[in-house]
Structures are given as C-alpha cells and as structure tokens.
Amino acid sequence: MGAADYDAIVLGGGISALTTALQLQTKGYATAIIDKPAGAGASGLPGGLANPAYGREAKKSWQSEACIESLNRLSELTGDEQSGSAVIKKGILRPAASSAQADAFKNSIRVNGWKQGWTEWLESGEATERFPLVQAKTGALWIPVGMTIDLPGLLSGIRAKLTHLGSTLFSFEKTEVYEGADCHTVISDDREFRSPRIIFAPGSGIDDYPQWAPLKFNRVKGQVVVAAYNGFPDPGCSVASSGYAAFIGRNRVVVGSTYEHTYHNSEASVDTGMELLGRFRKMCPQIAGALTRTEYWAGIRLTTPDRKPCVGGHWKTRGFFCIAGMGSRGLLMAPLAAELLADHIHSGTKLPEEIDIARFYRTRRFMKMT
Ligand SMILES: Cc1cc2nc3c(=O)[nH]c(=O)nc-3n(C[C@H](O)[C@H](O)[C@H](O)COP(=O)(O)OP(=O)(O)OC[C@H]3O[C@@H](n4cnc5c(N)ncnc54)[C@H](O)[C@@H]3O)c2cc1C
Numbered sequence: 399m400g401a402a403d404y405d406a407i408v409l410g411g412g413i414s415a416l417t418t419a420l421q422l423q424t425k426g427y428a429t430a431i432i433d434k435p436a437g438a439g440a441s442g443l444p445g446g447l448a449n450p451a452y453g454r455e456a457k458k459s460w461q462s463e464a465c466i467e468s469l470n471r472l473s474e475l476t477g478d479e480q481s482g483s484a485v486i487k488k489g490i491l492r493p494a495a496s497s498a499q500a501d502a503f504k505n506s507i508r509v510n511g512w513k514q515g516w517t518e519w520l521e522s523g524e525a526t527e528r529f530p531l532v533q534a535k536t537g538a539l540w541i542p543v544g545m546t547i548d549l550p551g552l553l554s555g556i557r558a559k560l561t562h563l564g565s566t567l568f569s570f571e572k573t574e575v576y577e578g579a580d581c582h583t584v585i586s587d588d589r590e591f592r593s594p595r596i597i598f599a600p601g602s603g604i605d606d607y608p609q610w611a612p613l614k615f616n617r618v619k620g621q622v623v624v625a626a627y628n629g630f631p632d633p634g635c636s637v638a639s640s641g642y643a644a645f646i647g648r649n650r651v652v653v654g655s656t657y658e659h660t661y662h663n664s665e666a667s668v669d670t671g672m673e674l675l676g677r678f679r680k681m682c683p684q685i686a687g688a689l690t691r692t693e694y695w696a697g698i699r700l701t702t703p704d705r706k707p708c709v710g711g712h713w714k715t716r717g718f719f720c721i722a723g724m725g726s727r728g729l730l731m732a733p734l735a736a737e738l739l740a741d742h743i744h745s746g747t748k749l750p751e752e753i754d755i756a757r758f759y760r761t762r763r764f765m766k767m768t
Pocket residue numbers: 409410411412413414415432433434435437438439440441442443445446447448449573599600601602603604606619620621622642654655656696697698699721722723724725726727728729730731732
C-alpha cells in the first residue's frame with residue numbers, strides 16, 4: 399500500500415471547502431483541494447449578506463454571535479492577501495414591509511437575547527435620516543454587525559492564503575473516491591492521490607459521491623442580479639427586505655434572491671431578473687433609477703430538513719468527513735462550521751448537536767428511504 403500524498407484532501411472549492419482547507423492547513427495538515435472547473439456551485443454567487451437576523455421575523459440564526467466572530471477571524475486571516483476587504487462591515491438595514499412586520503422585528507429585539515448593540519429599532523424618520531438612499535416608511539431593524547460579502551473577493555483571498563501556506567489547489571471534471579483501510583484513494587481525471595482524510599464539501603455536487611447517498615438533502619434554485627450604478631454614494635449599509643441589496647463596493651450591488659423549489663434548469667432567467675429589479679426599486683428607488691449595467695446569475699443551494707448544516711464523520715468509513723447543507727446562509731455559517739469540523743478532525747472535539755451529521759443517521763427524517 400502506497401504512502402499518503404496529503405494529510406487531508408478537500409473535495410469542493412466553495413466557501414465550505416476553502417474555509418475547511420484553510421483551518422486544516424493552518425493546523426499543520428498538508429492539504430489539497432480538488433474542485434470542479436470554475437463556475438459550479440452556489441459559491442459562484444457574486445455577493446450576499448451575512449445576516450444574523452433572518453427571515454420575515456428576523457429570527458436569530460444558529461450561533462449567530464460565533465458565526466460573526468468566525469467571519470471576523472477569516473477576514474483578518476485573508477485580508478492582507480488582497481486589496482481591500484471582501485468582508486464589508488457596514489451593517490444591514492431591514493426596513494419593515496408592514497406594521498405587522500415592524501412588530502415582529504421589535505419582538506425579535508426583545509425575545510432573542512441579542513448581544514448589546516447588535517440590533518436596534520429605528521423609526522421611519524431616524525432610518526431615513528441615517529440612510530437617505532433606503533426606503534423605510536414603516537421603520538427598520540438596524541443590525542450594525544451584519545456583513546456584506548464580496549464572495550469572489552473572499553474566495554480568491556482564501557485561495558491566495560492557502561497557496562501561501564503550502565496547500566495545492568486542483569481543478570478536475572470528474573473525481574471518484576475509493577475507501578482504503580488507513581488511506582483512501584482519490585482519482586481525479588487521470589491523476590491519483592492518497593490521503594487518510596477526505597473532506598467532502600461539494601455543495602449540490604454531493605450526488606457525485608455515492609458514499610453520502612442515504613442522506614436527505616433538498617435543492618433550491620436561487621437567482622440574483624448584479625448591477626452597477628452611477629451618481630450615488632454607497633448608501634452606508636446593505637438592505638434586507640423582501641429580498642436583499644448587498645452593496646459590495648465600487649458602485650456595485652447584488653440584488654437577491656429567489657427561492658425556486660421546483661425548476662427545470664439551473665440557468666438564470668431575464669423574467670426573474672426583472673422581478674428582482676422590481677424589488678430593488680422598492681428598497682432603494684433613487685439608486686434603482688441609476689443602474690447602468692445588469693447581469694443575472696443563478697445557483698443551487700443544498701439544504702437540510704432542519705435548515706442547519708450537516709457536518710461530521712461518515713457513519714461507517716473512518717477518515718471520510720462531510721461539510722454540506724449550508725442552504726441560504728452559507729456565507730454566515732460555513733466559516734464557523736469549518737472551524738468546528740477542523741477542531742473535530744484534529745482534536746476529536748465534539749460537534750454541536752444542531753449541526754452534527756449524527757442527527758442524520760439517528761433520525762429517519764434525515765435519511766432517504768430505500
Ligand atoms: C441566489 C443565491 C443567493 C444566496 N445568497 C446568500 C446570502 O446572501 N447569504 C448567505 O449566507 N448565503 C447565500 N446563499 C447561499 C450560499 O451561496 C451557500 O450556502 C454557499 O455557497 C454554500 O457553500 P458550499 O461551499 O457548501 O457549496 P457551494 O457553494 O455549492 O460550492 C460547492 C463547490 O464544490 C464544487 N463541486 C461540485 N461538485 C464537485 C465534485 N463532484 N467534486 C469536487 N468539487 C465539486 C463546486 O465547483 C463548488 O466549488 C445564496 C445562494 C444562492 C443560490
């Protein structure tokens with residue numbers, strides 16, 4: 399039996415894969431990353447929000463404080479590898495669409511036990527005074543810790559850091575994994591690699607790996623519009639209302655997003671793009687009148703039955719690990735999930751139950767019936 403080529407091989411090239419690889423490489427594991435050729439996966443998203451108060455009622459997301467702290471660490475770790483930060487800390491304004499939603503937002507401030515200074519209710523006049531380019535007729539929830547992510551910039555910063563630390567990044571059309579006693583074999587196109595640890599992080603490409611076939615994931619298509627605008631400054635925040643407007647810098651905004659539970663292809667459509675631009679007009683009417691160029695992008699989110707990530711070791715094969723199912727909150731949750739998985743691999747630290755893959759194979763709800 400041949401020796402290992404790497405201490406760990408990570409399959410995937412999105413935010414889950416790259417943050418996991420970064421954590422492992424930083425802990426001293428010689429790590430290789432094997433992605434598909436560019437463009438695949440939800441991490442092709444041009445930008446989005448790390449929003450700890452999600453949904454119509456501004457619910458507190460899973461371990462939101464720890465997630466934001468993890469993103470801060472990631473930004474520090476990768477920030478000097480690129481010009482300007484891709485993790486933009488300017489806060490998120492959530493204008494209420496109705497008085498009922500305003501009540502729900504105020505309730506979120508009261509009942510969710512937010513850290514001091516994490517959420518604040520702004521009456522309409524105050525919101526307009528502070529953020530004149532955003533429409534907030536019924537008041538708004540202000541989340542100063544919310545982040546805007548220039549995702550291509552962040553991923554390229556992580557790749558640069560990985561290369562600097564000695565990781566190797568590959569891109570292959572087809573990869574197969576064969577289980578071994580102590581060391582597993584990865585065959586990618588015509589290359590062969592060996593490692594005792596294989597981390598599967600291929601997003602919706604998880605179907606390419608029969609090892610995880612029994613796990614029940616769902617797929618939700620989503621679309622965004624990326625637009626440039628002229629003649630206005632950055633509004634000083636990003637916006638999450640019915641959809642979001644992520645102002646990713648250099649006069650560009652990403653307007654998202656749709657949730658398409660049934661779909662016939664994974665392409666972006668002009669009609670859906672127009673619908674998103676209609677939402678943007680309601681959020682930022684002045685800037686909406688100054689858009690100069692628009693492009694459409696669509697991707698597939700991999701979700702779990704309880705909308706929490708699926709992280710941990712395979713139920714049968716030692717050395718196989720999975721980090722997947724980030725759904726619509728991968729920008730917020732993946733960096734923390736990656737830290738926790740790397741600690742689990744390195745020191746055997748127990749994963750939090752809410753994200754532990756063990757909940758999949760202990761409960762029928764999470765497994766496909768055969
Ligand atoms: C329209 C839209 C808007 C979104 N907006 C937000 C937002 O504002 N905030 C937020 O937090 N989240 C948002 N998300 C969700 C976020 O994009 C995902 O949660 C996140 O990208 C998941 O990351 P991932 O690395 O797990 O998977 P992916 O991003 O899907 O990455 C998978 C990677 O694996 C690679 N791959 C695929 N198959 C294979 C294979 N067989 N072998 C090796 N590699 C493979 C792909 O090339 C890709 O690099 C949005 C998603 C969509 C679609």
